[in-house]
Amino acid sequence: DQQVKQNSPSLSVQEGRISILNCDYTNSMFDYFLWYKKYPAEGPTFLISISSIKDKNEDGRFTVFLNKSAKHLSLHIVPSQPGDSAVYFCAASRTSGTYKYIFGTGTRLKVLA
Amino acid sequence: DAGITQSPRHKVTETGTPVTLRCHQTENHRYMYWYRQDPGHGLRLIHYSYGVKDTDKGEVSDGYSVSRSKTEDFLLTLESATSSQTSVYFCAISDQRGPPHPGANVLTFGAGSRLTVL
Numbered sequence: 001d002q003q004v005k006q007n008s009p010s011l012s013v014q015e016g017r018i019s020i021l022n023c024d025y026t027n028s029m030f031d032y033f034l035w036y037k038k039y040p041a042e043g044p045t046f047l048i049s050i051s052s053i054k055d056k057n058e059d060g061r062f063t064v065f066l067n068k069s070a071k072h073l074s075l076h077i078v079p080s081q082p083g084d085s086a087v088y089f090c091a092a093s094r095t096s097g098t099y100k101y102i103f104g105t106g107t108r109l110k111v112l113a
Numbered sequence: 114d115a116g117i118t119q120s121p122r123h124k125v126t127e128t129g130t131p132v133t134l135r136c137h138q139t140e141n142h143r144y145m146y147w148y149r150q151d152p153g154h155g156l157r158l159i160h161y162s163y164g165v166k167d168t169d170k171g172e173v174s175d176g177y178s179v180s181r182s183k184t185e186d187f188l189l190t191l192e193s194a195t196s197s198q199t200s201v202y203f204c205a206i207s208d209q210r211g212p213p214h215p216g217a218n219v220l221t222f223g224a225g226s227r228l229t230v231l
Contacts, residue, residue: 006155034219043203043222044156089156091220099144099163099209100171101220105155 003027004092006104014112019077021107023090026071030092034101035064035075038087047088048075051095080111116140119204119223127231132191134226136204138184144207145187146220147171147179149200156203162187194230202226 005024013019023033031052036044050057050064050073057064063076077084091103116139126132136145146161148171158171160179168179176198178190191198205220 009153032218036220036222041225043205043224044220046219046221049219091156093218095218099207099218100158100161100169101146101205101207102158102172103148103156105153 002105003030004090004102004104006088006090006107008107009105010108010110012110012112013080015082016079019075019080019084019109019111021075021077021088021090021109023073023075023104024071025073025092027092027102028071029094030102032093032095033064033066033073034091034093035062036089036091036103037084038089038106044089077109080109082111082113085109085111117204117206117221117223119202119226121226122224123227125229125231126194128195129193132194132228132230134189134202134204134228136187136189136206136223138187138206140206140208140221141184142206142208142221143184144209145181146205146207147177147187147189148203148205149173150203150225151200159189159202191228194228196230198228199230200228202228 034049035047038044066073087106089106091101093101118137120135147159148156157173162168162181204223
């Protein structure tokens with residue numbers, strides 16, 4: 001049973017436009033969410049996070065939105081750049097207990113120049 | 114990579130042989146994790162540790178064991194490797210302190226270990 005889902009395996013966007021990556025979760029106990037970016041042959045790198053007490057967090061070109069009632073989060077990248085082309089993973093965790101991070105299956109973003 | 118090293122980076126082995134992957138950190142972080150990455154499955158948690166000698170199972174722990182005898186080292190062992198364990202394995206560390214806030218309580222990953230079981 002997959003607790004964190006990314007239903008779009010891939011996404012193509014023109015340079016300068018907005019990229020929207022989506023993530024759904026099923027476990028209502030998750031209260032902390034993160035996005036990671038991964039380039040080929042490298043480890044994932046942290047991008048941005050959001051706590052369940054917020055519904056939005058912004059960091060430069062990256063904004064994460066959280067809709068707790070829908071158990072849905074999204075990552076917006078504006079404007080998209082060719083260097084953003086990578087695989088993006090969302091992850092969810094509980095902030096009590098033993099801090100297991102559960103990841104989605106990833107979305108491959110291609111930004112076209 | 115924030116003081117996290119995985120070894121070996123590449124390994125080819127045969128079915129039925131034991132394999133141990135090592136994760137070494139210099140950050141003194143309490144939490145350490147092993148994930149595997151496979152096409153169509155993303156990153157799946159194998160085992161994790163929340164302190165020396167304290168470990169627990171993740172989503173896909175069958176066929177794997179772990180040990181953590183020192184804060185800095187977390188070993189992943191495949192007692193008898195199978196072809197289904199061909200994968201890229203990532204170690205991650207985390208220093209959980211205080212309530213979460215943006216940028217805190219994040220996982221830092223190593224560069225990965227590519228294992229091929231023939």
